[in-house]
Amino acid sequence: MTGGALAELHDRARELLDPVHYDYFAGGAGEETALAENERAFQRLALLPRVLRGQSRPATPVQLPGARASTPILVAPTAFHRLAHPDGELATARAAAAAGTVLVSGMAATVAIGEVAGAAREVDRNAAVWFQLYLQPDAKITECLVRRAEDAGCSALVVTVDSPVFGRHGRDHRHGFHDLPPGFAAENMRDLPGSPGVRDIEMCQEISWRYVEALRRMTGLPVLLKGILHPEDAKIAVDGGMAGLVVSNHGGRQLDVAPAAIDALPRVAEAVGGRIPVLVDGGIRRGSDVAIALALGATAVGVGRPVLWGLAAAGEAGVRQVLETLRDEYEHVRTLCGGVLAGDQVVSRC
Numbered sequence: 194m195t196g197g198a199l200a201e202l203h204d205r206a207r208e209l210l211d212p213v214h215y216d217y218f219a220g221g222a223g224e225e226t227a228l229a230e231n232e233r234a235f236q237r238l239a240l241l242p243r244v245l246r247g248q249s250r251p252a253t254p255v256q257l258p259g260a261r262a263s264t265p266i267l268v269a270p271t272a273f274h275r276l277a278h279p280d281g282e283l284a285t286a287r288a289a290a291a292a293g294t295v296l297v298s299g300m301a302a303t304v305a306i307g308e309v310a311g312a313a314r315e316v317d318r319n320a321a322v323w324f325q326l327y328l329q330p331d332a333k334i335t336e337c338l339v340r341r342a343e344d345a346g347c348s349a350l351v352v353t354v355d356s357p358v359f360g361r362h363g364r365d366h367r368h369g370f371h372d373l374p375p376g377f378a379a380e381n382m383r384d385l386p387g388s389p390g391v392r393d394i395e396m397c398q399e400i401s402w403r404y405v406e407a408l409r410r411m412t413g414l415p416v417l418l419k420g421i422l423h424p425e426d427a428k429i430a431v432d433g434g435m436a437g438l439v440v441s442n443h444g445g446r447q448l449d450v451a452p453a454a455i456d457a458l459p460r461v462a463e464a465v466g467g468r469i470p471v472l473v474d475g476g477i478r479r480g481s482d483v484a485i486a487l488a489l490g491a492t493a494v495g496v497g498r499p500v501l502w503g504l505a506a507a508g509e510a511g512v513r514q515v516l517e518t519l520r521d522e523y524e525h526v527r528t529l530c531g532g533v534l535a536g537d538q539v540v541s542r543c
């Protein structure tokens with residue numbers, strides 16, 4: 194993480210975390226080019242403010258599939274929160290609910306989705322939690338996970354489609370970090386059909402649009418696809434009835450030669466043409482990054498690592514600090530831009 198008001202939280206998290214776990218959270222695939230580009234791409238962009246517009250409107254809520262968020266800053270799905278803090282995903286859920294935003298809870302969470310959603314609703318009974326899903330080769334397993342998300346009251350499913358195989362993370366490889374330590378588990382994978390104990394999450398190269406269609410038949414929940422970078426895939430997704438897209442290179446953890454997410458956003462947004470919400474994640478570290486993303490056509494953004502740093506540094510309060518800081522900075526930038534954020538305001542710095 195570079196600069197910004199959240200840098201101190203990152204430094205604190207780094208001090209507190211086991212270095213192996215820090216590297217799991219911080220690292221990316223390959224030479225970490227996509228990871229670095231996600232942040233660098235924002236540094237290459239600037240916003241032309243509009244002036245004299247007499248706008249004093251407070252930010253309006255954001256309408257999303259199965260959720261109305263009070264801010265366009267969502268919590269992106271990340272795995273294994275209990276490695277960051279003993280309260281794990283429960284703390285993240287409480288903080289997201291307190292901030293009036295959506296938590297996208299990972300299938301690889303260290304707390305089961307029912308408990309995560311319950312923790313969010315204890316803070317705000319209308320809190321929205323989405324469930325992130327890796328489609329499994331065995332449809333019975335996928336279906337069981339979907340029912341767990343439905344039973345937990347999740348209001349949308351976010352299917353991650355950028356992972357036909359696991360990313361190759363050099364830092365984890367060097368540390369020999371391949372499994373969770375004893376006492377931690379991917380709790381959503383416990384007691385699934387035919388698997389006593391905790392089943393491994395499988396990545397599968399055979400996953401195709403047919404699997405997505407089968408998922409849509411399996412559930413009434415809105416389905417978003419996460420990990421879209423190509424505009425043609427965006428069009429197929431819209432035609433296939435998806436409720437939303439997340440433009441993402443998985444925080445630079447999958448295809449290292451992928452472009453920065455923010456650089457891929459404009460073409461995807463154009464292909465979608467406003468028919469469904471387009472979210473983006475990757476490299477959001479400041480309120481100005483949120484503003485640039487919205488100007489380039491995003492409905493909302495997701496935040497991954499900064500949330501993990503807040504969690505590691507100070508549990509629920511740390512995550513709240515991250516979300517509140519980003520929101521405050523974003524609203525300030527938006528006001529300085531005359532209350533509007535449009536594509537013609539985004540210019541290149543070089």
Ligand SMILES: Cc1cc2nc3c(=O)[nH]c(=O)nc-3n(C[C@H](O)[C@H](O)[C@H](O)COP(=O)(O)O)c2cc1C
Nearest residue numbers: 218269270271272353443444474475476496497498
């Ligand atoms: C430690 C870590 C674990 C992640 N786990 C998942 C996951 O289980 N499912 C998923 O769809 N994305 C996962 N992601 C990707 C995030 O959802 C998101 O795309 C990315 O973190 C955004 O980039 P940022 O960290 O720069 O904000 C993970 C990212 C990190 C850093």
Ligand SMILES: CC(C)CC(=O)C(=O)O
Nearest residue numbers: 271272301360394443446
């Ligand atoms: C358990 C993993 C598949 C989580 C993930 O997506 C990641 O670490 O990037």
